[in-house]
Amino acid sequence: MVRRDVLKLLVALCAPLAGAAGAQTSMLPSWNDGEAKRRIVEFVHAVSTPGKDFVAPGDRIAVFDNDGTLWAEQPLYFQFLFMLDQLKAAAPNHPEWKSNPAFNALMAHDKAALAKLGHKPVLELLGAANSGMTVGEYDATIRHWLTRSKHPKIQRPFTDLVYRPMQELLAYLRANGFRTFIVSGGSAEFMRPWAERAYGIPPEQVVGSQQEVKFEMKDGRPVLTRGPSFAFIDDGPGKPVGIYRHIGKRPIAAFGNSDGDLQMLQVTAAGEGRRLVLIVHHDDAQREFAYDRESHVGKLDKAWDEAREQNWIVVSMQSDWNKVFAFEK
Amino acid sequence: MVRRDVLKLLVALCAPLAGAAGAQTSMLPSWNDGEAKRRIVEFVHAVSTPGKDFVAPGDRIAVFDNDGTLWAEQPLYFQFLFMLDQLKAAAPNHPEWKSNPAFNALMAHDKAALAKLGHKPVLELLGAANSGMTVGEYDATIRHWLTRSKHPKIQRPFTDLVYRPMQELLAYLRANGFRTFIVSGGSAEFMRPWAERAYGIPPEQVVGSQQEVKFEMKDGRPVLTRGPSFAFIDDGPGKPVGIYRHIGKRPIAAFGNSDGDLQMLQVTAAGEGRRLVLIVHHDDAQREFAYDRESHVGKLDKAWDEAREQNWIVVSMQSDWNKVFAFEK
Numbered sequence: 169m170v171r172r173d174v175l176k177l178l179v180a181l182c183a184p185l186a187g188a189a190g191a192q193t194s195m196l197p198s199w200n201d202g203e204a205k206r207r208i209v210e211f212v213h214a215v216s217t218p219g220k221d222f223v224a225p226g227d228r229i230a231v232f233d234n235d236g237t238l239w240a241e242q243p244l245y246f247q248f249l250f251m252l253d254q255l256k257a258a259a260p261n262h263p264e265w266k267s268n269p270a271f272n273a274l275m276a277h278d279k280a281a282l283a284k285l286g287h288k289p290v291l292e293l294l295g296a297a298n299s300g301m302t303v304g305e306y307d308a309t310i311r312h313w314l315t316r317s318k319h320p321k322i323q324r325p326f327t328d329l330v331y332r333p334m335q336e337l338l339a340y341l342r343a344n345g346f347r348t349f350i351v352s353g354g355s356a357e358f359m360r361p362w363a364e365r366a367y368g369i370p371p372e373q374v375v376g377s378q379q380e381v382k383f384e385m386k387d388g389r390p391v392l393t394r395g396p397s398f399a400f401i402d403d404g405p406g407k408p409v410g411i412y413r414h415i416g417k418r419p420i421a422a423f424g425n426s427d428g429d430l431q432m433l434q435v436t437a438a439g440e441g442r443r444l445v446l447i448v449h450h451d452d453a454q455r456e457f458a459y460d461r462e463s464h465v466g467k468l469d470k471a472w473d474e475a476r477e478q479n480w481i482v483v484s485m486q487s488d489w490n491k492v493f494a495f496e497k
Numbered sequence: 498m499v500r501r502d503v504l505k506l507l508v509a510l511c512a513p514l515a516g517a518a519g520a521q522t523s524m525l526p527s528w529n530d531g532e533a534k535r536r537i538v539e540f541v542h543a544v545s546t547p548g549k550d551f552v553a554p555g556d557r558i559a560v561f562d563n564d565g566t567l568w569a570e571q572p573l574y575f576q577f578l579f580m581l582d583q584l585k586a587a588a589p590n591h592p593e594w595k596s597n598p599a600f601n602a603l604m605a606h607d608k609a610a611l612a613k614l615g616h617k618p619v620l621e622l623l624g625a626a627n628s629g630m631t632v633g634e635y636d637a638t639i640r641h642w643l644t645r646s647k648h649p650k651i652q653r654p655f656t657d658l659v660y661r662p663m664q665e666l667l668a669y670l671r672a673n674g675f676r677t678f679i680v681s682g683g684s685a686e687f688m689r690p691w692a693e694r695a696y697g698i699p700p701e702q703v704v705g706s707q708q709e710v711k712f713e714m715k716d717g718r719p720v721l722t723r724g725p726s727f728a729f730i731d732d733g734p735g736k737p738v739g740i741y742r743h744i745g746k747r748p749i750a751a752f753g754n755s756d757g758d759l760q761m762l763q764v765t766a767a768g769e770g771r772r773l774v775l776i777v778h779h780d781d782a783q784r785e786f787a788y789d790r791e792s793h794v795g796k797l798d799k800a801w802d803e804a805r806e807q808n809w810i811v812v813s814m815q816s817d818w819n820k821v822f823a824f825e826k
Contacts, residue, residue: 226699303741347701360745370555371745372676372702378742383734383760390763392741400728405712412632412721413707414743416689416700431712434719 195340198333198491204446204483208337211444215420216344221442225345229419230444231411231432232338234352234359234376236425236466237448238367240329242457243320244465247358248294250313255297268293291398295379299396303357303381306394311361324495330366332496333489334423334448338367341421349419351375351410353403353428375414377402407432425450430471437478445480447471452485455492524669527662527820533775533812537666540773544749545673550771554674558748559773560740560761561667563681563688563705565754565795566777567696569658571786572649573794576687577623579642584626597622620727624708628725632686632710635723640690653824659695661823663752663777667696670750678748680704680739682732682757704743706731736761754779759800766807774809776800781814784821 199205214221215228235241252274265271270289273281282290298306319326338348348369350359356376363369380395402410408431411419421444422429422436429447437445449468450459460468475482485492528534543550544557564570581603594600599618602610611619627635648655667677679688679698685705692698709724731739737760740748750773751758751765758776766774778797779788789797804811814821 226693349701356742356745364555372678372743374745381738381741383737383764390737390760390767392737392764408712408719408721409710412710413685414701416685416703431719435712435721438719 195343196333196336198336198489200488200490202488204481204488207481208444208446211421211442212341212344214442223420223441226347227417227420228341228344228346229349229415229417230341230346230421231349231351231415231419231423231436232334232367233407233424233426233429233432234350234354236450237423237429238330238334238350239326240319240322240331240456241466242450242459245354246319246326246329247354249317250310250358251294251298253313253317254309255294258297262297265293292396295398296396299379299394301394302386303392303394307357307361310358314362327362327366328495329493331448331489332491332494335367335494337423338369342368346421347373349373349375349411349415351402351407351414351432353377353401353407355379375402375410377406403428405431408435411435420444422446423448424471426466426468427471428466430474433471433480434474437480445475445478446483447475447480448483448485450485452489452492455496456485524672525662525665527665527818529817529819531817533810533817536810537669537773537775540750540771541670541673543771552749552770555676556746556749557670557673557675558678558744558746559670559675559750560678560680560744560748560752560765561663561696562736562753562755562758562761563679563683565779566752566758567659567663567679568655569648569651569660569785570795571779571788574683575648575655575658576683578646579639579687580623580627582642582646583638584623587626591626594622621725624727625725628708628723630723631715632721632723636686636690639687643691656691656695657824658822660777660818661820661825662818664696664823666752667698671697675750676702678702678704678740678744680731680736680743680761682706682730682736684708704731704739706735732757734760737764740764749773751775752777753800755795755797756800757795759803762800762809763803766809774804774807775812776804776809777812777814779814781818781821784825785814 196205215223232238235245255274259265269281270285270293273285274290314325314327317326318324319329322329341348350363350369350373352359352375354376355378356374359374359376360371363374364371377398378400380397380399381392382395384391384393400406400410407429411432418439419436420439420441422433423446424433425448433445437443447468450457450466452458459466460472472482525534544552561567564574584603588594598610599614599622602614603619643654643656646655647653648658651658670677677698679692679702681688681704683705684707685703688703688705689700692703693700706727707729709726709728710721711724713720713722729735729739736758740761747768748765749768749770751762752775753762754777762774766772776797779786779795781787788795789801801811
């Protein structure tokens with residue numbers, strides 16, 4: 169016990185130093201000086217400094233959307249591209265798909281037909297193509313795909329396309345006692361293999377949509393097998409539900425980029441005490457992509473209006489970030 | 498950055514001391530010297546010491562059943578008693594329940610009728626009686642009930658009925674770099690209000706069964722409202738599913754007490770490398786309760802057989818624990 173007490177003492181002695189370091193902005197070098205950065209730093213200082221806005225470390229919960237907020241999402245959600253590749257790979261074993269309108273529209277990249285069909289038959293088909301294997305086998309497939317696939321336009325591995333300023337922001341929040349979570353419309357198993365390295369977020373802090381998973385004994389060993397249907401969609405009104413189920417506390421900070429994040433941002437903003445609510449606006453066609461109200465992927469319309477009404481922070485990628493990706497010169 | 502480096506250095510310097518402290522058994526004073534304690538300490542030492550059995554801290558995941566493993570569960574799961582009280586409180590507003598066989602059997606404590614009805618109509622009724630309010634309102638009801646209710650036999654608040662040796666074990670594991678999770682057939686919202694104080698386990702590390710929850714705007718404010726049906730049952734084959742969805746890693750240590758924990762224990766045992774699998778056997782009628790194969794609550798039958806076959810640790814509450822509850826003299 170004496171040795172543990174020494175450790176505790178040393179940590180206690182250093183805590184004020186760590187706190188002081190937290191107020192520094194040297195941890196956010198990719199952020200230009202401006203309103204967004206200033207408001208972030210002010211908020212973090214306020215909730216982590218004894219005073220009227222102080223929040224206990226255990227309650228400093230920050231939630232981040234993934235696609236379009238922490239990494240890119242154009243021309244299509246990367247997980248969608250992965251699931252499409254799984255569909256193609258499985259097609260030879262499924263001759264019946266040749267008469268499936270969703271399959272034919274996907275293979276022909278027929279956007280008009282897809283728009284007419286709606287999400288349901290497409291998700292059903294992708295769910296079927298991404299099921300039947302154990303979760304371990306599926307995990308291996310994801311890891312393999314991520315190492316050999318490249319973004320169609322930027323021609324780099326998808327995991328290179330994480331936003332450097334958001335990596336800095338995550339580290340800055342954690343250095344100030346925050347616990348950081350991903351709350352994504354994508355599924356957790358697609359993010360967990362790389363989220364810890366890319367974002368410093370461990371698997372148990374990744375919340376996402378869920379395909380059915382079933383326990384069974386296979387060759388005398390207990391395994392989990394993927395089913396074809398979705399058990400939970402962690403998007404739009406599903407995000408606050410995912411947060412409630414997984415985290416069990418209302419976040420004090422939330423970060424998103426599209427209408428799919430609106431309810432998560434609303435629930436965060438509605439809590440008592442000081443809050444940080446931030447939207448990333450994709451307005452940088454040169455370094456990344458420019459899209460908002462009319463986009464089919466990551467549409468930002470209602471959430472943008474609400475951000476203006478509620479005075480949430482809207483980050484301009486073009487003017488607030490001096491770097492988007494780590495690989496930029 | 499210099500100050501942060503100093504902190505890092507001090508923590509690094511102290512890490513070996515903390516590791517050495519971990520091998521001590523002084524953190525387990527309520528455990529008698531014997532096979533169970535010896536095997537626990539050996540396992541923890543092996544996985545936290547550089548060598549062939551070493552496991553990186555991020556992978557030192559330990560999962561605990563709650564009812565019957567971390568606190569008592571007789572004569573009925575405490576959450577069931579709570580939900581019954583909610584049913585009674587809601588009854589005046591539901592005259593239609595008077596013709597509901599499950600309601601009448603519950604009110605009359607008619608065990609024969611309940612056994613004949615099975616779980617489904619009872620759960621449906623309890624689900625209905627425990628829904629319709631916001632999650633915040635329900636949380637307040639739980640907290641209020643816990644402060645004013647007492648165990649029918651032991652005549653103490655239910656939260657006094659946590660097992661002292663398991664509290665010590667949780668702290669001991671965490672002191673050795675483990676992350677500890679509850680994986681319970683009960684629902685998370687019933688455990689979260691007190692699990693951090695009782696067990697040192699924060700809300701986001703509590704996994705449980707889930708009633709439907711729905712996002713809606715109410716009087717212009719975003720709220721989550723409880724629905725009547727269950728979205729997920731985190732029991733039996735559901736426990737490994739809950740672990741996969743919530744934690745995303747296979748645990749290396751698992752603790753249970755009944756057949757409802759069997760699949761969680763099997764999945765933990767089936768991983769590669771050294772594992773710790775432990776069952777608490779309730780054989781102490783004097784200090785707590787004695788029950789196993791024939792019990793309606795916390796039945797221990799198949800999991801006991803498997804524990805013997807697989808050489809899992811079976812803890813005798815009577816002989817392995819010199820103290821069950823903290824309030825004992």
